[in-house]
Amino acid sequence: MFKDPPKKNLGQHFLADQDIISKIVLAVKPVAGDFLVEIGPGQGAITFPLLKKHGALTVIEFDRDLITPLMESAEGMGDLTIIHKDVLKVDFTKLAADRPAIRLVGNLPYNISTPILFHVLEHAPVVRDMHFMLQKEVIDRMAAEPGSKVYGRLTVMLQARCEVTPLFMVPPHAFRPPPKVDSAVVRLVPLAADKIHIKDAVLFENLVRDAFGQRRKTIRNAMQARATSDDIEAVGLRPDARAEQLPVTDFIKLANFLTSKPPATT
């Protein structure tokens, strides 16, 4: 039923290793009543086992050539809802209306994995958890500790909003065609609203972007458009520190200080 060759521009690397597929389904562990949504079902490698196990699944797929084959192949397996759309245009908050919080699953198209993560984060209050296959290098960045070479904007933005748990590695030969890089599966659990202490999300995002814009600069120089040395010192940080040395909580502390600071009078 699936006749077309994989499309490189849509990041199509289809999972072909049954053990890995079983490990993903086990990690998700759906229970009755869960609202499961898969991003990029492709030829159904994860879709069909999840559908058979859970009885219902919503999938978001951009490739129109996959829609009919997916529908036909899923017949008799359960209740499959297909949203034929670019996932970056899906309003997850609307999708979750009157339903339980979404449990997202996906072997993501690697070419747009970071935009997908940031898009989903915008809807974090309606997302219960996420199980994503990504490039291992991206998961290393997501889970990095301060001081690590790969600690950066993605780390801070994700860890400020989610618990990040790398689960297991997946080698290239688990896919058809094999990607050039190692992959891994990660679990992300958005923090409860009362555990996110960011007062102004936009200011926080801009501050983190500036801080890592030029990694080798001190934070005083990198953040000079938004914070003075006095601001940085007021929250107990050293202006000559570098962004990669600061724990996530320090970025939140500084952003919140700037949010609460009265505007300068001239």
Ligand code: SAM
């Ligand atoms: N889940 C399947 C598997 O594991 O074999 C396919 C994974 S493949 C890495 C990524 C899937 O995402 C493909 O089916 C691709 O067509 C789909 N995709 C790519 N860009 C997309 C987008 N913007 N919105 C929704 N789906 C997209």
